[in-house]
Amino acid sequence: DQQVKQNSxxxxxxxxxxxxxxxxxxxxxxDYFLWYKKYPAEGPTFLISISSIKDKNEDGRFTVxxxxxxxxxxxxxxPSQPGDSAVYFCAASARGAxxxxxxxxxxxxxxx
Amino acid sequence: xxxxxxxxxxxxTEMGQEVTLRCKPISGHDYLFWxxxxxxxxxxxLIYFNNNVPIDDSGMPEDRFSAKMPNAxxxxxxxxPSEPRDSAVYFCASSLMGQGIDSNQPQHxxxxxxxxxx
Numbered sequence: 001d002q003q004v005k006q007n008s009x010x011x012x013x014x015x016x017x018x019x020x021x022x023x024x025x026x027x028x029x030x031d032y033f034l035w036y037k038k039y040p041a042e043g044p045t046f047l048i049s050i051s052s053i054k055d056k057n058e059d060g061r062f063t064v065x066x067x068x069x070x071x072x073x074x075x076x077x078x079p080s081q082p083g084d085s086a087v088y089f090c091a092a093s094a095r096g097a098x099x100x101x102x103x104x105x106x107x108x109x110x111x112x
Numbered sequence: 113x114x115x116x117x118x119x120x121x122x123x124x125t126e127m128g129q130e131v132t133l134r135c136k137p138i139s140g141h142d143y144l145f146w147x148x149x150x151x152x153x154x155x156x157x158l159i160y161f162n163n164n165v166p167i168d169d170s171g172m173p174e175d176r177f178s179a180k181m182p183n184a185x186x187x188x189x190x191x192x193p194s195e196p197r198d199s200a201v202y203f204c205a206s207s208l209m210g211q212g213i214d215s216n217q218p219q220h221x222x223x224x225x226x227x228x229x230x
Binding site: 093 | 116143145154155156157160162167168203205207216218219220221222223224
């Protein structure tokens, strides 16, 4: 029973273009969503989050969009840079709950 | 600022041996989490603590697994006896307790312990 799904195991994007990573969830109690980036042999690094009272949150090159009716969120990276090559995890929790449920991850490769 | 510190980074041991993984959370954080990452199951939460008290251990796979947090700056995850299927990367994470509308706070992860049970 996967409550958070990242259906694309991998994504390849040209340097300078937009990278769009997608995530779907099934639990309607989730109202806090996060994206983490992970390099090999390192722990996941927090990137950006969004709560359900918003539909967009922006931080530099990174923007997260939330569509509550579709139970879908996406991470946009513009412009993509070689250092963005990593595995990206989507995670979700209910308000006030500390338990995070993670997706399986999407490996992003930025090609020069 | 020091992040979450885990030790050892790598552990290779034989089946049946006791394994102890260690974690030092970020100073001032109220929550501590233990995760396990495998190819099959991805990142799964094993147990978490609030102010050194275990809150939810429903993810702990078996009685062979135990976790303690004797003080705010140290936690251990112990496997006894270890089995080959316990081979995985184990992550520790910590977070602050939020307030009100910011009741959710991001978790910050250590670099993990890669455990191999032969």
